[in-house]
Amino acid sequence: MILDSKSPAGPLAEKWTKHKFNSKLVNPANKRKYDVIVVGTGLAGASAAASLAELGYNVKAFTFHDSPRRAHSIAAQGGINAAKNYQNDGDSVFRLFYDTIKGGDYRARESNVYRLAEVSVSIIDQCVAQGVPFAREYGGLLANRSFGGAQVSRTFYARGQTGQQLLLGAYSALSRQVANGKVKLYPRTEMMDVVVIDGHARGIVTRNVITGEVETHAAHAVLLCTGGYGNVFFLSTNAMGCNVTAAWRAHKRGAYFANPCFTQIHPTCIPVSGDHQSKLTLMSESLRNDGRVWVPKTVETAEKLRKGQIKAAEIKEEDRDYFLERKYPSFGNLVPRDVASRNAKEVCDEGKGVNETGEAVFLDFRDAIKRDTEALIKAKYGNLFDMYQQITGENPYQTPMMIYPAVHYTMGGLWVDYNLMTTVPGLYALGEANFSDHGANRLGASALMQGLADGYFVIPYTLGDYLAQTPPVKVDASHPEFAKVSREVKDRISQLLNIDGKKSVDYFHKKLGKIMWNECGMARTEEGLKKAKADIQALRKEFWSNVKVLGQNEELNQSLEKAHRVADFLELGELMVDDALNRNESCGGHFRVEYQTPEGEALRDDENFAYVAAWKYTGDNKEEELVKEPLAFENVKLTQRSYK
Amino acid sequence: MKLTLKIWRQKNSADTGGFVTYPIDGISKDMSFLEMMDVLNEELTEKNQDPVHFDHDCREGICGTCSLYIDGKPHGPLQTTTCQLHMRSFSDGDTITIEPWRAKAFPVLKDLVVDRSSFDRIIQAGGYVSVNTGGVPDANEIPIPKTMADLAMDAAQCIGCGACVAACKNASAMLFTSAKVSQLALLPQGQIERKTRAEKMVAQMDAEGFGACTNTGACEAECPKGISLTNIARMNREYFSAVMSSENM
Known part of the structure; x- marks a missing residue:
């Protein structure tokens, strides 16, 4: 069996415009007859819930947190990409598309990625209109920084708290719809299962985290915006509560799971300090703009470092190996995440690790501080440096930071077609919960872009197309399937x-x-x-x-x-x-x-x-069945990725 | 390190609750405070005792979920979130007292977990710019002086943890509310609804049962994100100028 991505035909740059035109519409008076469930209130969930409510749908939004503002999107630091080309440095929608496809090592779907690049510009407009305080130049216009895997500056940021500010923007839009009565909010409510009736997703079963009550909720469509599954590794940069449950229960009810092995290991995290460790902390990739990554050239020097016999500052320039700059002269410290991570592991495996455990490399700001002054570095990265100092007890303005790769993001997720619909009709997956846009590796500052693209600008169109073909009759949880799933949840x-x-x-x-x-x-x-x-x-x-x-x-x-x-x-x-x-x-x-x-x-x-590996659940403790979606590349030439 | 923990235990919102003392040993200085709590909970589970419930999530100081009142201070001795507090701030042999946030508008749900949905309702009352998705101008058509954008960002950094309320003897939510009012009052995007926003958010804050502000500055001193008291002054100005010329009589 081969999966149909439903990507529209025609030239790449016209696909989305044509698709929007060809999508069926729900007339304004009918929108209020449709109920939509949104699970998760991160960037994808909050933006989707707000946008759909603005259109007139009745939205029920669920989060296991005490408030929608707690979702882990809040922790994204560095920025959000958009092909605005405000810097006049050669950026374009096609270039963002190309960088993302190449960065993903040619394992993403062209049509989705192009659409992502296309709507990226609208996201920045939307967020600014909401009052998101992006960084600005003295002339009052928006500032940009550069990020890994790109040679243009297209990343918009709000100090080191871009995810926070974008989420608070989406949360404010969501809050407005809660006040308007178009969104009913269910905080501290965890989704336990999805209810599928006659092959269509028709609701969910939840557990009230405070009272333990198991409840049923019916709707015409269900959107899973439930994030990634990095916590399968126990230690990751994910929040403690991040989990795969919503996506996994959907998988067991018929939604295929795509490319689960595609996980991202982020190169700049604070190294593990002991067995008690409960989570790992990421230091934004933006630090690689100014920090230089190195280890000692010889194993002997590294050993002395590990034993505390010498300090980093005492190691002479000629005895340092700036291994990323050496191996990848054109991208240097800004190679994509997978490349940076693997190289750090390699030098540590060779015995050149710089901390007690031997699993750390230096990220050094000495030269940047010399060049730009400490004040300027502080203005750019102050909060990150503070966080580092709080966790490690060391001052990164004086001694180089130590970093090591850690699990950070999962490119795999529920398989979705061009409309973001899973293999279960009426069940959608948005944001990190789906697999769609990042292939085998995600570029920095692209997760925020994707979450908001899906929620603000894709689902409002594609969901309408589905609902227009669904009769606007009241749905409720009286169907016996709700009772059955509910019983299964209670049994478990x-x-x-x-x-x-x-x-x-x-x-x-x-x-x-x-x-x-x-x-x-x-x-x-x-x-x-x-x-x-x-x-x-x-x-x-x-x-x-x-x-x-x-x-x-x-x-x-x-x-x-x-x-x-x-x-x-x-x-x-x-x-x-x-x-x-x-x-x-x-x-x-x-x-x-x-x-x-x-x-x-x-x-x-x-x-x-060159295919997406989508897995079909076949029963408890049974081998899953592999279903392929072949990837056709019509607009880029597949090459060996080179960042040399 | 060997420590004695005095922790508030309360079965649910109806229970009166009380302190229970737990000795704990083998704590390393590199552990975060919450990792120390994890160790305690593993030990309690081992002994078939109900683990201590506390709110936490990102453990990197940004989600605002963690909320412990440690030795009489919200988030403990440092001006940071509890998750960013490390055991190197304590000494061997210390007795540490751990309580939930205490405020009428933050009822205790269990042990150290409180209900902060009152904050959400304050935001719902007007903490936004009323724009729908789509149809907005190009981002660079709204130039904003860097100094203004920076001030707005200073206010926008609030993580909504509630430490300001917990620190205040009146359990006032002025710092929290004023941070959002300020952010949007400083930016051109927030001008249209400037007056109604200040009026509605203040009204909601009062309706939730938060106390009045008496300018002691405890909130600013304990805020893990350094939200400044000047935001309260700004909100007062916003509020007074709004009610003086209010059309919502």
Whole structure:
């Protein structure tokens, strides 16, 4: 079976315009007859909920947080890309499209990526109109910075808190619709399952996190804007609550899961300090604009550093290896994330790591401070430097920062067509929850762009096309399927509470994370992956017989919440391994050790693997079925990515 | 480090609650405060005791979810969020008292978890520019002096954690509300609704049961994002000029 992306025909630059024209419309008076459920209130969810409510649909918005403003989009630091070409440096929609396709190592769908680049310019207009305080030049116009994987300055930013400001913008638009009565907000409410009736998504089952009450909600369409699954690794830059549950339950109800093994390891994170660590903290990639990445040239010097016998500042210029600048002279420290991460791992594997654990490289601002003054560097990155100092206790203005790669983003996700619809009609996935735009590697400052593109400018059109073909008759949760799914959710809750085992939920989560990081992280081998598969299966078995979840359902019970999420991670983990095993090539963030060029770069196999691997759920503990969406490249030539 | 923790335990909003003391050992200085709480909860789970519930999420100081009142100060001894507080700020043998935010408008839900939806309702009352998606002018058609944009950004950095309310003896939400009023009053985009915004947001703040401001400045001193008291002064000006010329009599 081959998946149909429903990408419109015709020249790339005209596809979206034509598609919008060909999409059916719902007339204004009829819009109020349709109910739409939006799960998640991050950039994608909040922008979608607000925009759809403005159009006149009745929206129900759900978040497990206490407020929509807490979603993890808030933590994005560096910026948001847009092909405005305000800098007159040669940017264009096509160039943003090209950079994104190339950065994704030619594993994304051309039509979606072009549309993303096309609407990027409108996003900036929209956010400014909302009062998002982007950085400005003295003349009053918007400022830009450059980011990895691009040779133009197209990144808009609000100090080091761009995600926060964009989310607060979307949250304000959402709040306005809550006040207008067009959005009903359900905070502290977690989606537990999706209800599919006659092949169409018709609602969800939720759990009120405070009272434990299991509730049903019906609608004409369901939008999952529930983020990524990086927490399958336990340690990641994701927030503690980020999880795959909504997407995974949808998967088990028929939505295919695409490219699960495509995960992004971000090069600039604060290194792990010990076993107690609960999460990793990212330092914005924008730091690579001015910071220089290096390790000592020799293993001996590195050893002295690790033992604390010498300090970084004492190492002479000629004894330092600025390995990114050396290997990639044209992009230097601004190579894409996957390349920067893999190179850091490589030098550390050679024994040149610079902290106690040997898993860190320097990110040094000495030269930038000399060139630009400390005040200017402070103005640009002050909050990031402060955060670094708070966490590590070291002053990065005086000693170089230490960084190491960490799991940051998941390019894989629910498979969606050009309309952002999953393989279940009426069920959509937006933002990081879908797989659509970043291929095998996402460029910096593109996640914010995609979340808002999907929510503000894509779904308002594509959802209308679906709803126009759905009769505007009232839906409610009286269909027996709601009761059935609701019962299944309750059964699972009691099952978890009644195992009464010996080990905490975190015990299993940490163990799973170790397996995933070691075998399905920055470098993957067939042998390691096969071992990981068996280990995950064994761990999952142990979980269901030996996990300890205290308390009861009818109360705020954080252990129970976590148990649900980890149970789903234990299933997803195996699918990620299957996907990594199937993809006998290296591309972007997926690096199979067996497939590399003589220089150690990722070696793609376009003849056999230029496809999206979408996985179909076939039943508990059964192998999933692989369904392919072939990728056709009509506008770019597939080349070996080179940033040299 | 060996520590003694005095923690507020409360089963639910109806329960009266009280302090329970827990000894804890083997805490490293590099742990964050919340990682120390994780260690405690693992130990409690081991002993079949209900873990201590607390709100937290991003653990990088930006989501505003974490909310512990530590040794009489919101977010503890440093001017940062609880998740960014590390155990190197404490000494071996210390007794640490941990409470939830205390304010009428922030009812306790369980243990250290409080309900801050009153903040959301203040924003819903007018903390936005009323523009729909699409049909807006090109971003560079609204030039904004850098100094103004920077001031607006200073105010916009508020993370909505509620430390200002917890720090205030009157449990006033003036700093929180004024940060949003200021941000939008400073920017050209916010001018059209400037008056009604100030009026409505202040009215909602009062309706939620937050106390009055007596300018002690405790909020500013404890704000993890350094939101300035001048925002309160600005909101007062906005509010008075709005009510003086109000059309919403």
